[in-house]
Amino acid sequence: MAIAGVMGGETSEVSASTSAILVESAHFDPITVARSSRRHKLSTEASRRFERGVDPALAPVVAQMAVDLLVELGGGTADPDATDVDRTSPPQPISFDTRDPWRLVEPGEDGFVPTGLDHDSVIGHLRSIGCEVEAAGDPSDALGFSRVQVTPPTWRPDLADGPDLIEEVARLRGYERIPSILPTAPGGRGLTRGQRAHRLIGSVLAGLGLTEVWSYPFVSGAVFDALGHEADDERRRALRIANPLSDEAPLMRTSVLDSLLATLRLNLGRGAGDVALYEVGLVFLPGADPVAAPVPAVGERPEDSVLEAIQGAVPPQPRHVAWVMTGQASPAGPWGPARPVDAAEAIGVAVELGRVLGVVLRPEAAVRTPWHPGRCAALRVVGGPCDGQIIGYAGELHPKVCGAVEVPERTCAAELDLDALVLAAGESVTAAPLSTYPVARTDVALVVDEHVPAGDVEAALRSGAGESLESLVLFDVYTGDQLEHGTKSLAFRLGFRAADRTLKTGQVTALRDDAISAARKATGAELRGA
CATH class of the missing domain: 3.30.70.380 (Ferrodoxin-fold anticodon-binding domain)
Known part of the structure; x- marks a missing residue:
């Protein structure tokens, strides 16, 4: 017959042969109406009103008004019978202290500043929006503040607690009258060690002339072939998205270079010549035996065990930093010919990142895709809590990889496990005292x-x-x-x-x-x- 709160059916329309009309006035649940409207892709005047909330007390009033207009203007005869099914619940009163708007909206050094926001003005603002206010106690201080019971009107379902009432008082009084007070920062807080390290790394890379970019972490399976990964390479085990934004990129990246090289190609296609980009982002490593997360019902809060199972199914997501460099490291000029980017350039950036964090990174010859076998270095930590751990690779990309991803030959790239690098840095870096004796x-x-x-x-x-x-x-x-x-x-x-x-x-x-x-x-x- 109809989609409740959205659209009526064709069989219930009034036509020239209609002789009897049944007037129905109903109130529909906002969430249900919004869900039905979106499911059927049908946005109407009724759905837009109901999904934002309509006064449930209006139903009998507007039904009677419609009947009166049909009798007066349409020559109809009203039937005395009526059916009223009322399942609504009256608004619940809210216990409210009239001192709260003064204390929270206009606080001063001693907790509040008398600026005209007294007990009577608070009551007046609440009654002006249709609230019923009843005294619930004696005044709590000399200014007349006291606790009251506030019953919101039926057309204001958004008024559910004390802060909602305080917001209404502040709105009616004027937001411009709220003073601007700088909050006092509590001691012992601030950025974590990891956050400080991430910001420092970004500053160092930017200072070395690299430009930060953000790329989408969604990739296609073809990128692993382009990068030359072997069939059993663990980086091919990518997490597949159930509802990807694009069918061409249904996988989550396992390396920042998976998406960063596409960003490099985009910049080169737009006319950039000498490009050096870096990105700090998450990679997603589901492992050899990924665990499927349970799908709980939407009608109630899932049990703690279900939430733990969902959390346990989330794959590790370490934070990596990667950079790509191509073109000239320094341009030609009166000082001499241009110097092209080489593997040492990318490796040197990695060593410098370790140095600013107090970590010694030792380059070692390595073989790993997508780098050139003879121009690839593994970065190994020397000393500290992660002594001997390889946290990344740097060097020149393989010529076949450059051709597959459509970037210039001799392009250089690097990628480090940023979380491991921060862990290797330890809690703090202690500066060594300077000696006054000669070297x-x-x-x-x-x-x-x-x-x-x-x-x-x-x-x-x-x-x-x-x-x-x-x-x-x-x-x-x-x-x-x-x-x-x-x-x-x-x-x-x-x-x-x-x-x-x-x-x-x-x-x-x-x-x-x-x-x-x-x-x-x-x-x-x-x-x-x-």
């Missing part, structure tokens, strides 16, 4: 097998040099005719400084020899020319 620098050139990573040699030198070692820098790598085939020469500059004395030449030499001995034992390094 002593010495250089060593070590010959090692060409397959020995420079990071292993550096770590061995640090372990053998002792606490007086202040700095250690690799400044030269040599391979050539002066060395045996299959070897390379690594030149390091060591800086020694003591906190309580000036180091003598013999002491520096002994420390250097200890470092060389440790490198020889760990990596087979030999002093060049020895």
